[in-house]
Amino acid sequence: MDLGKWKEIFCRQVWYMCWKEMLGTFKDPRFRRVLLIPPILMGFLFGYAANFNLENITYALLDKSHTKASVSLAAHLDGTDFYHRVATLRNEGEIADPINTEKAMLVVVIPEDFVDKLEQGQNSPVQLITDGRYTMTSSLATAYTSRIISEWMLEQAGREPPISLQVRTWFNPNQLTRWFFSPGILGIMCFIQVVLLSGLSVAREREEGTFEQLLVTPASPVVILIGKAFAPVVVGLIEGTTLLLIGTLWFQVPFTGNLLTLYFAMLLFFLASAGVGLAISANCQNMQQVQVYTSLYLVPNGILSGLFTPIRNMPEALQVLTYANPLRFALDAFRRIYFQGTGFWSLGYDFFPMLIIALATLSFAGYQFRHNLN
Amino acid sequence: MTEWVVQAEKLDKLFDDKQGKTHALKGIDFRAEKGKMTALIGPDGAGKTTTMRLICGLMDPTGGSLQVLGLDSVAGAEEIQSRISYMPQKFGLYEDLTIQENLNLYADLHGIPQDTRKGRFAKLLDMTGLAPFTGRLAGKLSGGMKQKLGLACTLVRSPDLLILDEPTVGVDPLSRDELWIIIKQMVREENLSVIVCTAYMNEAAMCDHVYVLNLGQMLFEGTPQELSQVAAGKCFEVDPPEELPYRVLQGSLLDDTEQIIDAVPESGTVRYIAARPGEPIPTLERWSLTPRAVDPRLEDGFMILLHQAADLEKTRIPLAPLDKIPPRPAQNEVSIEVKDLVKKFGDFTAVSHTSFQVHKGEVFGLLGPNGAGKTTTFRMLCGLIPATGGKLSVAGENLRTARTEARAKIGYVSQKFALYTKLSVLENLQFYGGMYGLPRKKLQERIRTVLEEFQLTGTESHNAGDLPGGYKQRLSMACALLQEPEILFLDEPTSGIDPLARRMFWREITDLSCKGTTIIITTHFMEESEYCDRIMIQDHGKMLIIGSTDEIREKLHKPGANMDAMFIDIVNQSRARGEGAAQ
Numbered sequence: 001m002d003l004g005k006w007k008e009i010f011c012r013q014v015w016y017m018c019w020k021e022m023l024g025t026f027k028d029p030r031f032r033r034v035l036l037i038p039p040i041l042m043g044f045l046f047g048y049a050a051n052f053n054l055e056n057i058t059y060a061l062l063d064k065s066h067t068k069a070s071v072s073l074a075a076h077l078d079g080t081d082f083y084h085r086v087a088t089l090r091n092e093g094e095i096a097d098p099i100n101t102e103k104a105m106l107v108v109v110i111p112e113d114f115v116d117k118l119e120q121g122q123n124s125p126v127q128l129i130t131d132g133r134y135t136m137t138s139s140l141a142t143a144y145t146s147r148i149i150s151e152w153m154l155e156q157a158g159r160e161p162p163i164s165l166q167v168r169t170w171f172n173p174n175q176l177t178r179w180f181f182s183p184g185i186l187g188i189m190c191f192i193q194v195v196l197l198s199g200l201s202v203a204r205e206r207e208e209g210t211f212e213q214l215l216v217t218p219a220s221p222v223v224i225l226i227g228k229a230f231a232p233v234v235v236g237l238i239e240g241t242t243l244l245l246i247g248t249l250w251f252q253v254p255f256t257g258n259l260l261t262l263y264f265a266m267l268l269f270f271l272a273s274a275g276v277g278l279a280i281s282a283n284c285q286n287m288q289q290v291q292v293y294t295s296l297y298l299v300p301n302g303i304l305s306g307l308f309t310p311i312r313n314m315p316e317a318l319q320v321l322t323y324a325n326p327l328r329f330a331l332d333a334f335r336r337i338y339f340q341g342t343g344f345w346s347l348g349y350d351f352f353p354m355l356i357i358a359l360a361t362l363s364f365a366g367y368q369f370r371h372n373l374n
Numbered sequence: 375m376t377e378w379v380v381q382a383e384k385l386d387k388l389f390d391d392k393q394g395k396t397h398a399l400k401g402i403d404f405r406a407e408k409g410k411m412t413a414l415i416g417p418d419g420a421g422k423t424t425t426m427r428l429i430c431g432l433m434d435p436t437g438g439s440l441q442v443l444g445l446d447s448v449a450g451a452e453e454i455q456s457r458i459s460y461m462p463q464k465f466g467l468y469e470d471l472t473i474q475e476n477l478n479l480y481a482d483l484h485g486i487p488q489d490t491r492k493g494r495f496a497k498l499l500d501m502t503g504l505a506p507f508t509g510r511l512a513g514k515l516s517g518g519m520k521q522k523l524g525l526a527c528t529l530v531r532s533p534d535l536l537i538l539d540e541p542t543v544g545v546d547p548l549s550r551d552e553l554w555i556i557i558k559q560m561v562r563e564e565n566l567s568v569i570v571c572t573a574y575m576n577e578a579a580m581c582d583h584v585y586v587l588n589l590g591q592m593l594f595e596g597t598p599q600e601l602s603q604v605a606a607g608k609c610f611e612v613d614p615p616e617e618l619p620y621r622v623l624q625g626s627l628l629d630d631t632e633q634i635i636d637a638v639p640e641s642g643t644v645r646y647i648a649a650r651p652g653e654p655i656p657t658l659e660r661w662s663l664t665p666r667a668v669d670p671r672l673e674d675g676f677m678i679l680l681h682q683a684a685d686l687e688k689t690r691i692p693l694a695p696l697d698k699i700p701p702r703p704a705q706n707e708v709s710i711e712v713k714d715l716v717k718k719f720g721d722f723t724a725v726s727h728t729s730f731q732v733h734k735g736e737v738f739g740l741l742g743p744n745g746a747g748k749t750t751t752f753r754m755l756c757g758l759i760p761a762t763g764g765k766l767s768v769a770g771e772n773l774r775t776a777r778t779e780a781r782a783k784i785g786y787v788s789q790k791f792a793l794y795t796k797l798s799v800l801e802n803l804q805f806y807g808g809m810y811g812l813p814r815k816k817l818q819e820r821i822r823t824v825l826e827e828f829q830l831t832g833t834e835s836h837n838a839g840d841l842p843g844g845y846k847q848r849l850s851m852a853c854a855l856l857q858e859p860e861i862l863f864l865d866e867p868t869s870g871i872d873p874l875a876r877r878m879f880w881r882e883i884t885d886l887s888c889k890g891t892t893i894i895i896t897t898h899f900m901e902e903s904e905y906c907d908r909i910m911i912q913d914h915g916k917m918l919i920i921g922s923t924d925e926i927r928e929k930l931h932k933p934g935a936n937m938d939a940m941f942i943d944i945v946n947q948s949r950a951r952g953e954g955a956a957q
Contacts, residue, residue, distance in 0.1 A: 008811075012811050013808060016805055017808075024794065024797065209788055209792035210794055213793070213806075216758060217781060218778045218779075218811065223809075
């Protein structure tokens, strides 16, 4: 067969394959809803609920000193917008209760000799008891409280602080976690959806027997692969767009980068994700297996992606593992594009690994389609 | 006085759900006698399974009265279910449990006391011949063995009424025979009352009483003999002239709707039912053939009843008339060449050193018991799985080196409906046409042609999954024939479709083969091998015999034998030889 004819047939096969996959995905209105509603819900949910910033610190006070100074210190805490005293304790025996019942995030204990020591110029300890079950919030609350207390101390002493810190947080001046999460949620939601969708589409065809019918046609595995990756990638792009709009328009997350660069990053990322889904699916006989394997894949990769915790805090060995994780590179690229406005040419560090993952998984899946039929 | 286990009067069932209304049963009367076997036969969608499920109290009737074991089927559903045993078409075996564990489980479910179990299990395992395999996983059993295990699980206790819904569907004649021996033995020994649905007429003939159901209406009630008598004086057989395949004569007779009710090739002749015996039949005059009158059988009576009830003009597909002797398959033009084919799965040899040729324009049948290796052979021929060894060429292309080229020349219809159920008829056709690389114009033209050929015009926008069974099959054929393949592969295309639809299906095959298409077909209906030019029978991966049905009859010295009997003979002989060699 000459090359021109071959090309013509190939293009026709690809066209019909993609057309069929799109029909299969979008024809059913119920399925359309299932595709769109979860990302919208998750977008809003994360925007409102996932928040590391402390805006309401509940505390209990045990003032054993009962002096003007101790009352003034307590008043200083109460005077802020963030501190809410939920209990005033009478003795040490009562400390455990507000912490145990989570009524208070911390207990401030002012000892009896508080003023004596202060007046003698000695170091005067004030005890903070915090809730170690929530390490993140307790350490934040400790930091806030100690800052407020030392300010009060300096004020009492009538001195200016010898050093003052002038903090400027780049890219996110108010350190809003919502900003941090917005591109992250875009990444992980699309990741889950694209991997699952591409994984299930082959398994569903296997279960229904249509995959065999497809394999007896002269279409090559490449054609099948393109079609199978096409629909999930389109779904990913639609979802990504939805989440981008929710983030920037509703939650006012800034977008300083180039839209085209972002979409190129998304495209590469979805190709890699679809490749992972198809590779899983090529080795499964039914949809149940796919569901088990994809969740086995998705959970650790979600954690190892840097969505919640910085990758540089992970042990060396785990950091190496993250290099096989497309989400890791996608999140990095998205955040850079969102907040830093990084341009296309400076993102090769993120683009190349995703491209390699996509090529590796897709060719593995294509090979398995034909060789895993027994 | 006769004692009835089931008594239904004016039984009515109307399904009314999102998909629309279906009147499954239109006021039928039905009775089954205690200690007897009652058969319920009818084409697809007749309402057989609905009747069974109503009797089991799994659904409530929408009209009429239904008494089972003297209890009302709605009020007494629980007690009925505790006293009857029901074996659905696909029995719920636990594939990850062994045979013994499955039996234990069902015994537990029915609360069989431990002391009676031992004897019961021994008896069931002995009857089913499963005793040596009790440790084997149910999922690893062949279709016939699974069905036997299903029956054994159904019979862990002696029920007051045994209900079997097509117990032998998809099972080869050998296993079918064995299943019926078990059922009959249980009826004899334990005075079981049995109601059985079946698609095999010879099975219905073994029962005491027969009901014929069609489109929710009862067409007939009586003994098997009485049903046969419906066709009395109308049955004939005729030998085709030299060089004329049986199927062509049969097809030609079938086209004559005026004079002929039914025609089938059988046991070296063509058997037909005349609508008006005595009047001249043009087909027979054309080739100046003289028919012989034969005794009617149950199937003949059944076909007459169905024929009267059905609107045949609707299902008939206009095909080229069969008035000429078609050219014989060209011996020098080879469509498929298989040399020393071997397929191994690990240690297990599924197909061992098989060689054969299929000529252009031939209808070639692959037959064998469940697990014989015919499906594996078939899948290798389609290029779905690679061969372990040997040479395999299809339509002139070597399957090792040119699979894509070979696939472009074949059409494939799988056993299970394998088109996209959510896509419409037209979308399915467009998609498969596209996969075969047909240019847009050509594709449109071909789609129009196949829609007409297979009488699918008007259904273009329906979802393929919503079509009734017969239409689905025609759509599968239409998709496979879009690219006008040189070879058409059909994997058990006729299992699960009713006799009328089967006749039409084979009429299409006859037409295709006259046009020069090579056809490879597997089937469980042994009598269908009479439509083939040649057949090959496999067992345990080995080729046992190959040739035309006439040649095979001659070889076995059994003129006029039917294929079921010959098949059982051949397989048993080979197995006996195998055991002899092993000892």
